[in-house]
Amino acid sequence: MATAQQxxxxxxxxxxxxxxxxxxxxxxxxxxHVHWCAGTDAEIEQLKQQMVARGELLTLNEDxxxxxxxxxxxxxxxxxxxxxxxxxxxxxxDAGPNNHWMDPSEAxxxxxxxxxxxxxxxxxxxxxxxxxxxxxPYSRCGVEITDSPxxxxxxxxxxxxxxxxxxxxxxxxxxxxxxxSTGELDPERRFIMHFPEExxxxxxxxxxxxxxxxxxxxxxxxxxxxxxxxxxxxxxHMLIVGIQNPQGETHYIAAAFPSACGKTNLAMLIPPDSMPxxxxxxxxxxxxxxxxxxxxxxxxINPEAxxxxxxxxxxxxxxxxxxxxxxxxxxxxxxxxxxxxxxxxEGRVNGEPTIDWQGRPFDPKNGPxxxxxxxxxxxxxxxxxxxxxxxxxxxxxxSAIVFGGRRREVAPxxxxxxxxxxxxxxGASVASETTAAATGQVGIVRRDPMAMKPFAGYNxxxxxxxxxxxxxxxxxxxxxxHVNWFRRDADGKFMWPGFGDNLRVLEWMLxxxxxxxxxxxxxxxxxxxxxxxxxxxxxxxxxxxxxxxTIDRTAWTQEVADMREYLNEFGARVPPEMRAxxxxxxxxxxx
Ligand code: OXD
Ligand code: MN
Numbered sequence: 001m002a003t004a005q006q007x008x009x010x011x012x013x014x015x016x017x018x019x020x021x022x023x024x025x026x027x028x029x030x031x032x033h034v035h036w037c038a039g040t041d042a043e044i045e046q047l048k049q050q051m052v053a054r055g056e057l058l059t060l061n062e063d064x065x066x067x068x069x070x071x072x073x074x075x076x077x078x079x080x081x082x083x084x085x086x087x088x089x090x091x092x093x094d095a096g097p098n099n100h101w102m103d104p105s106e107a108x109x110x111x112x113x114x115x116x117x118x119x120x121x122x123x124x125x126x127x128x129x130x131x132x133x134x135x136x137p138y139s140r141c142g143v144e145i146t147d148s149p150x151x152x153x154x155x156x157x158x159x160x161x162x163x164x165x166x167x168x169x170x171x172x173x174x175x176x177x178x179x180x181s182t183g184e185l186d187p188e189r190r191f192i193m194h195f196p197e198e199x200x201x202x203x204x205x206x207x208x209x210x211x212x213x214x215x216x217x218x219x220x221x222x223x224x225x226x227x228x229x230x231x232x233x234x235x236x237h238m239l240i241v242g243i244q245n246p247q248g249e250t251h252y253i254a255a256a257f258p259s260a261c262g263k264t265n266l267a268m269l270i271p272p273d274s275m276p277x278x279x280x281x282x283x284x285x286x287x288x289x290x291x292x293x294x295x296x297x298x299x300x301i302n303p304e305a306x307x308x309x310x311x312x313x314x315x316x317x318x319x320x321x322x323x324x325x326x327x328x329x330x331x332x333x334x335x336x337x338x339x340x341x342x343x344x345x346e347g348r349v350n351g352e353p354t355i356d357w358q359g360r361p362f363d364p365k366n367g368p369x370x371x372x373x374x375x376x377x378x379x380x381x382x383x384x385x386x387x388x389x390x391x392x393x394x395x396x397x398x399s400a401i402v403f404g405g406r407r408r409e410v411a412p413x414x415x416x417x418x419x420x421x422x423x424x425x426x427g428a429s430v431a432s433e434t435t436a437a438a439t440g441q442v443g444i445v446r447r448d449p450m451a452m453k454p455f456a457g458y459n460x461x462x463x464x465x466x467x468x469x470x471x472x473x474x475x476x477x478x479x480x481x482h483v484n485w486f487r488r489d490a491d492g493k494f495m496w497p498g499f500g501d502n503l504r505v506l507e508w509m510l511x512x513x514x515x516x517x518x519x520x521x522x523x524x525x526x527x528x529x530x531x532x533x534x535x536x537x538x539x540x541x542x543x544x545x546x547x548x549x550t551i552d553r554t555a556w557t558q559e560v561a562d563m564r565e566y567l568n569e570f571g572a573r574v575p576p577e578m579r580a581x582x583x584x585x586x587x588x589x590x591x
Pocket of ligand 1 (some may be wrong): 209258259437
């Protein structure tokens with residue numbers, strides 16, 4: 001106890017700014033105890049044991065899933081809540097039509113009322129964290145204050161958490177302030193507020209990942225995208241993957257897909273047997289911070305240190321790396337249980353559920369056994385394909401940027417933008433079917449520019465302008481592509497096998513970037529012909545492939561018209577170059 005107190009006192013001494021803020025939050029929230037997280041294994045282990053003893057975490061079958069635990073959330077608290085997520089800027093137009101806005105003083109007033117006395121009977125945890133390698137100039141620190149030990153355990157996996165982060169904060173004198181309380185888990189008293197002008201986040205009433213692990217979406221995307229704009233970099237909803245060809249050369253791709261559209265699977269892809277000699281290295285599976293490097297290329301770091309991935313569908317053939325990775329030291333949330341206490345989810349293939357995600361005896365009448373947005377949290381270092389470059393403070397050079405959505409029709413398997421400016425329009429035009437990662441209806445196609453609709457911390461018009469300006473900061477910009485792994489035929493069947501075979505498409509991109517692959521020029525960009533792709537060992541009907549690589553002029557004319565209408569929502573903030581790009585595509589479609 002004495003050691004813990006000493007450690008607490010010396011940690012607080014490290015940063016006066018943090019200590020003063022903690023003091024003021026303590027006065028507001030009235031916790032019974034304050035715990036400064038040092039980030040040691042022993043500390044996290046002790047927290048887990050306390051949670052197990054209180055029934056807040058369940059142990060799993062130690063023989064098959066050693067070190068793994070299960071958390072069950074409140075059934076009303078299973079996903080991000082976009083309708084309760086606000087960007088609170090002094091001027092509403094700075095948040096833009098893509099965000100819900102609230103006046104900052106009104107938001108603070110509401111949140112103060114919610115936070116007042118909310119930690120009575122609870123412990124206030126101070127969680128210093130660093131987003132990105134601790135010694136990278138591109139990394140940024142924050143402190144999350146939370147009353148949820150579940151959040152602490154997750155933050156320890158997802159970030160570089162503890163003393164080294166606090167030491168960096170003391171050196172730099174700046175940090176993002178994130179205040180979180182699970183409150184009463186009442187959906188009527190739930191808000192996720194962002195104050196980019198103050199580098200602050202306030203979140204109340206939810207314990208779910210994207211709402212509560214404030215380093216992730218709130219800091220590393222919403223607040224960071226705001227900072228990135230004023231400082232000349234990009235904070236994006238992108239995986240980062242290294243692809244080593246049989247000649248031993250590794251190139252990196254950053255790819256943006258909306259939530260629950262396969263970023264984790266692509267980042268950990270297993271090459272098909274028919275592509276011997278290829279290797280994949282995961283740098284990140286969800287977020288990329290991209291900076292112009294001294295050589296005119298774009299460099300990426302992954303600000304996270306772990307994965308908060310969707311569990312259902314994970315198995316030996318869809319994502320072998322993840323399937324093996326989550327065999328130990330993994331925190332599961334909202335999965336089902338087998339009779340011998342193994343975690344179970346739809347698509348696991350092995351075993352059968354006996355208890356569902358809510359702890360009830362499994363009955364298919366109640367819906368799936370595991371929640372469709374059930375998650376695993378696990379340290380990135382446990383990923384068999386983890387790239388050593390993920391720890392490189394300089395980041396990795398990006399050869400290609402890929403955008404994609406989940407679309408049954410219209411978007412071909414892959415196409416390449418003509419140049420950076422066209423690439424910005426391609427990214428801005430991403431549309432995708434909604435998924436269980438956020439509350440609301442699933443399967444509705446909506447625009448999700450750069451897969452950032454839920455995460456851009458400012459007006460999309462300004463965001464696209466910033467993207468365009470990044471092109472002029474790069475003498476060797478990455479090539480920009482769009483993919484759609486989710487095209488379906490008239491019977492509703494997926495036309496492309498996806499998963500490992502996506503490497504065939506990535507190979508074409510890297511060859512294009514190196515000037516070694518052909519394509520046909522189309523109105524929407526460059527498309528590979530079937531002979532431009534490596535099809536060795538691929539079982540696909542020639543007509544299906546042809547259909548995947550053909551564009552339908554009528555559908556695309558409509559697509560351009562829809563896109564124009566969408567841009568109109570952002571009025572004069574839309575850079576004129578974007579409308580000019582659409583005009584160019586339209587003209588070519590009509591030619
Ligand atoms: C996530 C999401 O959890 O995008 O990564 O919702
Ligand atoms: Mn995500």
